[in-house]
Amino acid sequence: MGESVIQGFLLFSGAISILTTLGIVFVLGRESWLFFGSGQVDLREFLTTTVWQPAIDRFGILPLVNATFMTTTIAMLVAIPLGLSVAIYLSEYASARARSLLKPILEVLAGIPTVVYGYFALTFMTPLLRSIFGRDVVQIYNTASAGIVMGILILPLISSMSEDALSAVPRSLREASYALGATKLETAVQVVVPAALSGITAAFIVGISRAIGETMIVAIAAGAGPAFTFNPFKAAETMTGHIVRISGGDLSYDSIDYNSIFAIGLLLFFITLTLNVISRWFVQRFREVYE
C-alpha cells in the first residue's frame, strides 16, 4: 500500500516534467503554425534571408541566428580552454586544501544572477574592450563583450562537469602511466583526458546549449536591433535577445510579430534539442570501458 503511493507520487513527478515539455512544444508549434500559415512568410524565406524587419514584413532569421552563433562561439572560446584547464587542475594537481577553496568560489560564480553578468559586460567588459581596441572600433553594444562574459558564466558548468569526468577515470590508469615514467602533465593530457573524452565532450555540448539559450547577458550587452554582421565589436541581436525585447514591448496578441517570436523559439528549441541528442550519442558512442 505505502509502496504504491510512493510509486504513484514518483510517476506523477516524472509526468509533470514530460507534460510540461509536451505543452511547450505544443504552444510553440501552434503559434509557429499561425506564423507560417499567415501567408506573409514562407519557411524558406524565414530560414535563408538576412533581413529581419517585422514592420515591413521581412522575416529572415539569419541575422538573429548569426548573432547567437557569434556570442556562443566567443563564449566557448573563453569557457572551453579555461574550464578544461580548471578541471585538469582540480582533478590532477590541486591539493585537497586548494580544491576545497576553489570549488566553492566556482560555485559562487555559477550562482551569480545573469542580470548581474549582463551589467558587468556592459559597464566593465565593454569599456575594457574599448580601451584596448579603440572607441571607434568597438561599439557600446557588441557581441564580443557579451560573449566573453557569457564564457565566464559557463566556465563553472564546464569545469565541474569535466572534473567529474576526469575524476571518474580509475586510479589504475594513472598509475600505469606514472609507472612508465610519464610526468604529471603527460599523464593528465595524454591518458586521463582521452579516457574522459566522452564526458568532457558532453560538458562542452551542454555548455554550448547553455550559451545558445542564455538571454539576459545578450539582451543587456549585445545590442537591440537585428544586424547581420560577423564583426564581434558591432551590435547585433541574438534570437533570445530579440524575443525578450519584442515580448517586453506592447505587442498585440495574434499579430504576426507576436507569432514570429514563437517561430524563433521553436527554432531555438530544435537547435538545443539537436545538441542534446548529439551529446547523448557522443557519451554512448565514445564511453570508455576501462576493463
Place this chain on the structure above:
Amino acid sequence: MTIFTDTMANSSLSLPIMEPRDADCVIEARGVNVYYGDFRAVKDITIKIQRRKITAIIGPSGCGKSTLLRTFNRMNDLIPGSCVEGEVFFEGCNIYDRDVDPVEVRRRIGMVFQKPNPFPKSIYENVAWGARINGFRGDMDALVEQSLRQAALWDEVKDHLRASALTLSGGQQQRLCIARAIAIQPEVILMDEPASALDPIATLKIEDLMRELVRDYTIIIVTHNMQEAARVSDYTAFLMMDKDRAGMLVEYGPTDQVFTTPRDKRTEDYITGRFG
C-alpha cells in the same frame, strides 16, 4: 610534448654514484620505513635484490609486501600522506635523494600491477606510448613487435594491433601490460601479484614468461601464492606483521633454502600453512 622527451637520450642516471657498486646487487634497501599518515606499514627493512634473478616477496595479507615493492620505484609518492624513511639504492644511488627525479626512476624500474590496466587505446598504442613519451625515436613498429614477442603475445595480436586493448582477455591484457613495461627497456620489472586476477592457464603463461624475461631483466614479484613463489623465484623474502601491524622482513634467502630449511620458526609456520 617535446620538452619531456630527453630522458631516454641520456639514459645513464644523472647522479653521482655515492656507494661502491656491488655487481650482483641492483637494488638495496637500508632501514626502510613507510608510513601512511601515522600508521607505519613497513618497519625497518634492509634487503639486497640480486641482478637478473626473480625475487619473490611473500607474506600474509596486509603485511606490507606491495608497499615495500612500491618503494623501489617511488610509486608510494603518489599516495597522499605516505612517507618513506631510510635509503633505497638503485645501481648505487639513493633514489630518495632530494635531487632524484622520480620520473627517471620509474623509467628505469618498470611495474606491472595486480589488475591488468591497459590504456583505453589500441594494442599498438599501449606498447608505443611509453616509449614515445620517453623520447624513443627508432623504428616504433619494430619495438612494438619485439616487445609483444618478448611478452609472448605477438602471435595472438599481430593481426589486429589497431584494435582496442580492452577487447583482449584478462590474461592477454596482463601480457600486454608486461609488453608495455618492457618497451621502455627498464632494468628492473616490479610485479605486484601479476597473476592473482587470472585463471590458472593464464597464470602459467605469465610464470613461463617471467622465466624468459629474467635472462634480461631483474624481476621482483609480490605474491600471496606460495606455490607460485616456489615455482618461479630464485630468492624469497618473507614478510610478516609485528604486533603494531607493521610489516617486517623475517627471512630472506635462496628460494630452495627458504622453502625447505627455513631458519625462522615463523617462516616455517607460514609456508607449511599453519597461519596466513
